[in-house]
Amino acid sequence: MHGIKVNELTTGTRALKAASTSIIGLVATAGAAVGAPTVALDAAFPVGALTLITNIRAAIETAGTTGTLKAALEAIADQGSPVVVVSRVAVDVDPEDQAVLVEAGVEALLGAQSQLGVTPRILGAPALDVQAVATALAATARKLRGMAYAAAIGADVAAATDYRENFGARELMLLWPATDAAFAGDAVARALGLRSRIDTDMGWHKTLSNVAVDGITGLDVPIFFDINSDDNDAALLNAGDVTTIIRQDGFRFWGNRTCSDEPLFAFESAVRTAQVLQDEMASGLLWAIDKPLTAVLIRDIIETINANFRRLIGQGRLIGAKAWYDSALNTEADLAAGKLVIDYDFTPCSPLESLSLNQRITDRYYASFADLVG
Numbered sequence: 001m002h003g004i005k006v007n008e009l010t011t012g013t014r015a016l017k018a019a020s021t022s023i024i025g026l027v028a029t030a031g032a033a034v035g036a037p038t039v040a041l042d043a044a045f046p047v048g049a050l051t052l053i054t055n056i057r058a059a060i061e062t063a064g065t066t067g068t069l070k071a072a073l074e075a076i077a078d079q080g081s082p083v084v085v086v087s088r089v090a091v092d093v094d095p096e097d098q099a100v101l102v103e104a105g106v107e108a109l110l111g112a113q114s115q116l117g118v119t120p121r122i123l124g125a126p127a128l129d130v131q132a133v134a135t136a137l138a139a140t141a142r143k144l145r146g147m148a149y150a151a152a153i154g155a156d157v158a159a160a161t162d163y164r165e166n167f168g169a170r171e172l173m174l175l176w177p178a179t180d181a182a183f184a185g186d187a188v189a190r191a192l193g194l195r196s197r198i199d200t201d202m203g204w205h206k207t208l209s210n211v212a213v214d215g216i217t218g219l220d221v222p223i224f225f226d227i228n229s230d231d232n233d234a235a236l237l238n239a240g241d242v243t244t245i246i247r248q249d250g251f252r253f254w255g256n257r258t259c260s261d262e263p264l265f266a267f268e269s270a271v272r273t274a275q276v277l278q279d280e281m282a283s284g285l286l287w288a289i290d291k292p293l294t295a296v297l298i299r300d301i302i303e304t305i306n307a308n309f310r311r312l313i314g315q316g317r318l319i320g321a322k323a324w325y326d327s328a329l330n331t332e333a334d335l336a337a338g339k340l341v342i343d344y345d346f347t348p349c350s351p352l353e354s355l356s357l358n359q360r361i362t363d364r365y366y367a368s369f370a371d372l373v374g
Contacts, residue, residue: 022199025120029067053084071183078215079193121146126185138169145275152176161240170260180218216251273348321346
């Protein structure tokens, strides 16, 4: 070439795409009334397959009349109009065999991204979530970087908190008691719908707790709640890492805790923040893979991450965060082998779970009493 050639270089920061966290993964059974044909139901929700719902009201019309699917969708729809991935499983009269089928339906949610192009992050199997299923939900939620919601099985407060001891997963939140609806999984289904609505309206950094739930008319077990005391049913359940339902200006879930065995991830908001950051980093830095490993590339990666942190901090979704390059973790041999390590830390937004007000009685305001009378 005799002249000047201009090469276009792409350097600098890139915007990271916000992770979609409001998609529900629902495992359910469904059937038609006795003697009624199942052609429409089977076509809309094939057994053993995943179905994407983008119009939940329309989906309810083809969800059958028996099983858990229709009732769960109705409870979810009371909270909003989320995108739902349905994993329909067959009905089995044997409880153990039914649990095995449901566990397989839970695991099937892992294929949603490849089959439907979406990833469910809010998982549940209302009315089907026995202990084995809840364990499967937590395991699948961990792989999908999501949260699972399940019922705490027990007849009273003590039994419910004792049941929680069966789990140590940060991706699982247990709920107790059930509502007074005929559908046993009503509370869990409403939690799924509310979690999705909170993600859309407020953000993934807001916990499920203390947001009015639509459609609840009562509870199957009365819950004593006193906001000024820790000597009540709701406080005992929360102390045992079980989220309950209170009636205070409407019905609302009350509790921020997961089943985590790691205190740093005790709050639902901490778990979801960590998940979102992992997801945004992994997908948002794809452009950097296989580019020449130069100092310019490393600076671009770090600044891209820190720019995303500044965005999240400005939105009130993070307290603070920072990414950096540590030379001790990046040896010459590793860099030459195409390996790079970038460190970052973050502080999630903790919920204001406990507010203390110091009350004192004093006579000092009588000091200016004469002026007030005059």
